[in-house]
Amino acid sequence: MKKHDILENIKIEKLIFGGSGLATASDGRKIIVSGGAIPDAMVDLRITKSKKNHLEAQIYRTVKKSPLELDIPSNWQLYGGCKWLPIPYPKQLEIKEQQITEAFHSLKEETADTTWHSIIRSPDSEHYRNKVEFSWGKYISEREGKHDEYRFGFHVQGQFDRIEDCWYCVLADDVTNAIFKDIDVLARKSGIPTYDPKTGVGFWRHLVIRRAKMTGQTMVIFSVNGIFESGNAAKKWTKEYLLTEMIQQLSKKYESITSIYFLENTSRADVVQWNQVLLYGESTITDELLGLTFEIQPKSFFQVNTLGAEKLYQCVIDSIQQKWGTLLDLYAGTGTIGILLAKEFKKVYSVELVTSSSEDGQKNSDRNSVKNVEFVNSKVEDFAKEFSSGWGKSDTIVLDPPRDGLHPSAIPHILTFGAREIIYVSCNPATLVRDISIMLGKEMSHETTDIDATDIGASKEALEVKNLPKYRISDITPMDMFPHTHHIETVVRLERI
Numbered sequence: 001m002k003k004h005d006i007l008e009n010i011k012i013e014k015l016i017f018g019g020s021g022l023a024t025a026s027d028g029r030k031i032i033v034s035g036g037a038i039p040d041a042m043v044d045l046r047i048t049k050s051k052k053n054h055l056e057a058q059i060y061r062t063v064k065k066s067p068l069e070l071d072i073p074s075n076w077q078l079y080g081g082c083k084w085l086p087i088p089y090p091k092q093l094e095i096k097e098q099q100i101t102e103a104f105h106s107l108k109e110e111t112a113d114t115t116w117h118s119i120i121r122s123p124d125s126e127h128y129r130n131k132v133e134f135s136w137g138k139y140i141s142e143r144e145g146k147h148d149e150y151r152f153g154f155h156v157q158g159q160f161d162r163i164e165d166c167w168y169c170v171l172a173d174d175v176t177n178a179i180f181k182d183i184d185v186l187a188r189k190s191g192i193p194t195y196d197p198k199t200g201v202g203f204w205r206h207l208v209i210r211r212a213k214m215t216g217q218t219m220v221i222f223s224v225n226g227i228f229e230s231g232n233a234a235k236k237w238t239k240e241y242l243l244t245e246m247i248q249q250l251s252k253k254y255e256s257i258t259s260i261y262f263l264e265n266t267s268r269a270d271v272v273q274w275n276q277v278l279l280y281g282e283s284t285i286t287d288e289l290l291g292l293t294f295e296i297q298p299k300s301f302f303q304v305n306t307l308g309a310e311k312l313y314q315c316v317i318d319s320i321q322q323k324w325g326t327l328l329d330l331y332a333g334t335g336t337i338g339i340l341l342a343k344e345f346k347k348v349y350s351v352e353l354v355t356s357s358s359e360d361g362q363k364n365s366d367r368n369s370v371k372n373v374e375f376v377n378s379k380v381e382d383f384a385k386e387f388s389s390g391w392g393k394s395d396t397i398v399l400d401p402p403r404d405g406l407h408p409s410a411i412p413h414i415l416t417f418g419a420r421e422i423i424y425v426s427c428n429p430a431t432l433v434r435d436i437s438i439m440l441g442k443e444m445s446h447e448t449t450d451i452d453a454t455d456i457g458a459s460k461e462a463l464e465v466k467n468l469p470k471y472r473i474s475d476i477t478p479m480d481m482f483p484h485t486h487h488i489e490t491v492v493r494l495e496r497i
């Protein structure tokens with residue numbers, strides 16, 4: 001079995017974390033399947049990698065649809081960003097819950113007396129995103145005989161230079177879809193070329209629409225390239241066009257649009273850059289979470305599923321059993337968790353790496369008249385070292401790191417704080433289990449589960465934590481913030497023994 005070989009009539013056994021399918025080849029090797037695997041489907045696969053212990057393959061043809069597969073409504077559209085749309089939502093929840101159980105397989109003994117809570121579902125399974133980023137571009141493929149100079153929607157998965165047209169994003173709300181459609185019509189009509197990342201020429205690049213779920217306020221952000229091919233008839237349109245025609249039409253039609261930004265991005269990088277100019281309305285929009293208000297600038301971090309975030313934060317709040325003393329909100333973003341919990345604690349430290357997030361946190365804290373949160377703009381690993389070597393002790397710690405998990409050097413310091421409870425909020429079960437194993441002083445085995453094929457050995461840190469305060473895993477709660485995607489959040493409560 002080698003690269004490019006076709007394997008026929010293979011059954012997808014299950015989905016693993018990351019969204020790939022799992023199947024078994026005739027020689028017993030596991031196959032990691034990409035390309036929209038659904039459990040129980042029979043497929044033909046094309047091998048993309050042949051390794052000693054496993055194969056990787058792409059779905060080449062579906063022989064028999066999975067009995068689970070839904071026919072999605074004809075006005076909905078299936079993208080890389082909502083790959084699980086054909087799987088019924090209750091089944092998605094079951095799969096995610098199962099994946100968390102499997103992720104903790106290597107901590108079987110340590111979770112024997114843990115309380116496992118049922119997965120918390122997102123209040124909305126569709127239309128839940130409060131921020132959607134669309135891209136302009138092209139779709140040129142000689143092999144497929146396609147040559148479209150104007151496309152507006154989302155990137156074809158893994159292809160930076162190809163855009164798939166969007167006609168309806170089921171994760172966005174109706175206002176976002178309607179604004180997107182109108183801008184599409186206006187941009188098409190303008191005749192101004194879309195940006196080509198290969199040549200750096202063209203105008204339209206990205207459109208970001210942010211909606212405040214609770215107040216309905218809407219922010220529209222155009223990201224464009226200032227460069228045109230000389231002599232291009234469209235040249236006269238550019239900013240003038242945006243400033244007059246488009247803004248007038250949009251603001252007249254949509255009362256909810258309270259700010260419109262314009263970003264000129266001449267760099268080749270495919271990112272929405274932030275040298276923003278406010279063209280219309282207010283500089284920020286305001287949203288609410290569990291009764292507190294939060295101001296959102298174009299670049300502010302704010303959880304994209306507002307109602308889901310309320311559920312997640314409520315779960316964190318409820319997980320803390322003794323609310324007094326000092327709270328450390330580590331990897332704090334804009335400080336939402338610390339601000340929500342401030343009235344329960346004497347002092348809160350919100351530690352965050354990104355300066356603008358700490359600044360936004362301070363503003364949010366002031367706006368809500370919260371006085372006892374101190375924003376520390378620092379790496380958690382540096383803060384932890386300093387705090388453990390003098391500043392003091394903490395009673396409760398909330399950890400909400402990015403996908404990579406905790407920095408290993410921070411773990412022994414975090415444990416020396418001697419907190420009664422540590423609440424770990426994770427968006428990656430593999431690094432969650434790795435970090436908890438280290439925190440419990442457990443030597444990491446190099447045995448991998450099919451959930452995570454990466455090498456997660458970390459025995460040096462495990463040895464370092466052996467003589468520090470001991471914890472047990474008291475509660476595990478999976479949470480679905482991102483229906484129709486493979487992403488899962490987990491809230492784990494560790495209790496000091």
Ligand SMILES: C[S@@+](CC[C@H](N)C(=O)[O-])C[C@H]1O[C@@H](n2cnc3c(N)ncnc32)[C@H](O)[C@@H]1O
Pocket residue numbers: 301302303331332333334335336337351352353354357378379380381400401402407
């Ligand atoms: C998952 S977000 C947490 C957001 C926040 N708790 C919330 O709910 O809004 C992770 C945050 O960690 C920050 N971060 C990443 N690495 C860090 C580090 N080494 N030290 C401190 N913060 C870091 C990121 O900038 C990001 O804001």
